[in-house]
Amino acid sequence: MTEHPHVNIKRYRLIRTIVIVWMSVIVFAAFLLNIPRINILEHTARNLYFHVPMWFTMMGAVGVSAWHSVQVLRGGSIISDIRAAQAARVGAWFGVLGLATGIVWARFTWYVGSDIWWNFDPRQTMAALQLLIYGAYFVLRSALDDPEKRARLSAAYNLLAFSTVPFLLYVLPRQMASLHPGADGNPAFSEMTDPVMKLVFYPAVIGFIGLFWLLYTQRVRMSWLAYRIQGESKY
Amino acid sequence: MEESAQTIPDSLVSEGSISTAFDSIWANSDFPTAPLSQFDQIMLSEDKIFVVLAVLTIIWIGLILLTWRTDRHLDGLERRLDDGINDEEAF
Incomplete structure (x- = not known):
């Protein structure tokens, strides 16, 4: 077994096994645990276990990405840039899944019987805007060829993008009239969620963050390999 | 009724x-x-459990796509590595 200079392979494999078992239990528990029925919501309340952790994971991921971008700006090595880019990539992917699952959930609850998929609800619009801001990060990266310049410029932009996250995903949607829970005039998560659901919800959040860590570590290994094989300009 | x-x-x-x-x-x-509609009738039946199935399917497909992309990138790197080795042998 070759040693990887930046990844503890033994720890990676241990967490991989834990995450696989953990998430399998979560999927079963999500369907089997009996929950109180609320009208309109019905069984879709179980989406809490899948849709909400997508956003928690996305926020954690872009946090990891921003931290490594700070390291880049403080004169970090190539691995900091690799970690910042890959954490943002996997995190944005979780964000896309969060938006897609939210659209489907809203279609059959908020917009039931009205045939609407997208109605520019502030919560959804802000989330889409957030993903576009991170989309620009990847466009910026692919537009720069000089590795030093790419690392520093994209790190600076990444910190700017990260600074918008609390506002677009938390502060603003809560001040505006939205159908999403936690908005102005709507009860938030802690007020409307039955305690029994927290038995699955919190482990699901931990499980999805673990899953992010696996996919992120895989891509860091891949990117480091690309750097070793193809050199500085391509990784 | x-x-x-x-x-x-x-x-x-x-x-x-x-x-x-x-x-x-x-x-x-x-x-x-x-x-x-027919589609709505199916999705809203059984107390909307199929909406949960749809959400889980989206996440599952999303994770498969991400793994697929990682895999393809690795394929490319392996090809580059093989080419490099072949070049050395040629010399």
Whole structure:
């Protein structure tokens, strides 16, 4: 077994096994645990276990990405840039899944019987805007060829993008009239969620963050390999 | 009852659940106004459990796509590595 200079392979494999078992239990528990029925919501309340952790994971991921971008700006090595880019990539992917699952959930609850998929609800619009801001990060990266310049410029932009996250995903949607829970005039998560659901919800959040860590570590290994094989300009 | 069952899913007229207060409000309204499409009837049946299935399927497909992309990138790197080795042998 070759040693990887930046990844503890033994720890990676241990967490991989834990995450696989953990998430399998979560999927079963999500369907089997009996929950109180609320009208309109019905069984879709179980989406809490899948849709909400997508956003928690996305926020954690872009946090990891921003931290490594700070390291880049403080004169970090190539691995900091690799970690910042890959954490943002996997995190944005979780964000896309969060938006897609939210659209489907809203279609059959908020917009039931009205045939609407997208109605520019502030919560959804802000989330889409957030993903576009991170989309620009990847466009910026692919537009720069000089590795030093790419690392520093994209790190600076990444910190700017990260600074918008609390506002677009938390502060603003809560001040505006939205159908999403936690908005102005709507009860938030802690007020409307039955305690029994927290038995699955919190482990699901931990499980999805673990899953992010696996996919992120895989891509860091891949990117480091690309750097070793193809050199500085391509990784 | 027979007639209304075509337009209003069972979930909206259920009784005696934890949400009876809400039930009575919705049961008395003419919601939803339009007849449901075939697709909606399926998605809203069984107390909307198929919506959860759809959400889980989206996440599953999303994770597969991400793994697929990682895999393809690795394929490319392996090809580059093989080419490099072949070049060395040629010399």
